Amino acid sequence: MNRKLRISLLALICCLALPASSSAQQASLAATPPMGWNSWNHFGSRIDDQIVREQADAMVSSGMKAAGYTYIIIDDTWAGTRDAQGFIHPNAKFPDMKALADYVHSKGLKLGIYSSPAAKTCAGYTGSLGHEDQDAQTYANWGIDYLKYDWCQPPRGLAAMKAAYMKMHEALLKTGRPIVFSLCQYGWYKVWEWGASVGGNLWRTTGDISDRYYAMANNGFDQNGLEKYAGPGHWNDPDMLEVGNGGMSEDEYRTHMSLWAILAAPLIAGNDLTQMTPYTVALLTNRDVIAVDQDPLGKQGYRIAQEGPLEVWMKPMADGSKVVGLFNRQTTADEMTVNFSEIGISGPATVRDLWLKKDLGTFTDKYSAYVPRHGVVLVRIKAK
Ligand code: GLA
Numbered sequence: 138m139n140r141k142l143r144i145s146l147l148a149l150i151c152c153l154a155l156p157a158s159s160s161a162q163q164a165s166l167a168a169t170p171p172m173g174w175n176s177w178n179h180f181g182s183r184i185d186d187q188i189v190r191e192q193a194d195a196m197v198s199s200g201m202k203a204a205g206y207t208y209i210i211i212d213d214t215w216a217g218t219r220d221a222q223g224f225i226h227p228n229a230k231f232p233d234m235k236a237l238a239d240y241v242h243s244k245g246l247k248l249g250i251y252s253s254p255a256a257k258t259c260a261g262y263t264g265s266l267g268h269e270d271q272d273a274q275t276y277a278n279w280g281i282d283y284l285k286y287d288w289c290q291p292p293r294g295l296a297a298m299k300a301a302y303m304k305m306h307e308a309l310l311k312t313g314r315p316i317v318f319s320l321c322q323y324g325w326y327k328v329w330e331w332g333a334s335v336g337g338n339l340w341r342t343t344g345d346i347s348d349r350y351y352a353m354a355n356n357g358f359d360q361n362g363l364e365k366y367a368g369p370g371h372w373n374d375p376d377m378l379e380v381g382n383g384g385m386s387e388d389e390y391r392t393h394m395s396l397w398a399i400l401a402a403p404l405i406a407g408n409d410l411t412q413m414t415p416y417t418v419a420l421l422t423n424r425d426v427i428a429v430d431q432d433p434l435g436k437q438g439y440r441i442a443q444e445g446p447l448e449v450w451m452k453p454m455a456d457g458s459k460v461v462g463l464f465n466r467q468t469t470a471d472e473m474t475v476n477f478s479e480i481g482i483s484g485p486a487t488v489r490d491l492w493l494k495k496d497l498g499t500f501t502d503k504y505s506a507y508v509p510r511h512g513v514v515l516v517r518i519k520a521k
Pocket of ligand 1: 177212213258259260287289321344345
């Protein structure tokens with residue numbers, strides 16, 4: 138046997154003998170950005186067992202599950218007190234967490250929960266400090282599939298922060314149950330640089346979103362430059378969706394969805410799924426747009442051109458095509474153009490409008506369109 142072959146065989150045997158590494162688990166858990174629903178943006182502290190069941194039902198009946206949404210995530214305010222052995226119990230709003238998980242699973246969906254590395258959560262409920270192993274085991278026993286781990290208290294330094302997240306990551310691994318790990322600490326200490334190394338499948342890069350165009354736009358457009366830190370298994374998270382909550386115009390919500398898709402951001406709906414207009418359902422379930430977010434190449438898009446409030450963003454796709462967002466952040470409509478030379482395409486290319494779901498034909502050198510105020514034109518361009 139030649140030396141090279143022997144070394145590769147040894148390497149192979151060694152890899153097979155090792156337990157699945159945490160980074161392998163990371164990649165298989167969130168190979169594409171997680172999709173689901175979270176209680177916080179719409180329900181806040183009003184969330185309870187009944188509402189979670191209704192949202193799970195609506196995720197199926199609305200077609201969202203079929204479009205790829207999977208996780209039903211209970212945010213803050215579920216936790217009660219610890220028993221004499223230190224095990225956490227839900228408060229009266231959640232009489233039986235295991236039964237709730239069984240219900241969500243029976244719909245073909247997965248259940249997520251929320252805690253904090255501190256003694257108290259952001260809303261003042263019991264956090265996991267000093268009980269990480271016990272809490273992880275409790276979540277696994279209940280059948281939890283996703284944990285959002287949120288640290289609101291003033292940061293105590295990079296080392297302390299990394300150690301706290303690592304501790305819960307290891308506790309989750311020890312349970313043997315695949316549990317998506319969502320870091321929430323608003324981007325402190327450039328979390329994108331180390332979030333993956335402490336087991337994060339996604340990490341918040343910004344402060345809280347709100348149901349206003351300017352808040353959403355600040356979070357989303359600020360992601361430019363972070364693209365190199367995202368990839369299969371580990372994603373930048375500019376916060377959950379506000380689509381359908383009523384505070385933005387249709388064009389503004391279309392911008393929200395388009396930008397999150399170009400960013401390969403987690404698509405975690407934050408509205409009441411039982412009360413959706415047909416327009417909200419269409420926005421959340423547009424297959425062409427979801428395919429941009431969920432593209433297997435896992436590249437986060439970035440800005441390729443800017444003229445004041447007119448921004449052109451591009452996301453490279455696995456099939457070689459380029460998705461381009463013409464974003465108009467000003468308050469009047471304007472014509473915008475993408476030059477094919479800026480997206481690495483020379484010669485003729487086909488253009489498909491992803492919101493109109495329409496092939497527009499073949500174009501050479503550039504594509505131009507009128508873009509409404511605070512709106513977007515989202516196209517997929519493929520060299521012929
Ligand atoms: C923080 C998070 C929110 C939500 C609340 C809950 O503000 O950023 O997404 O989880 O805490 O208290």
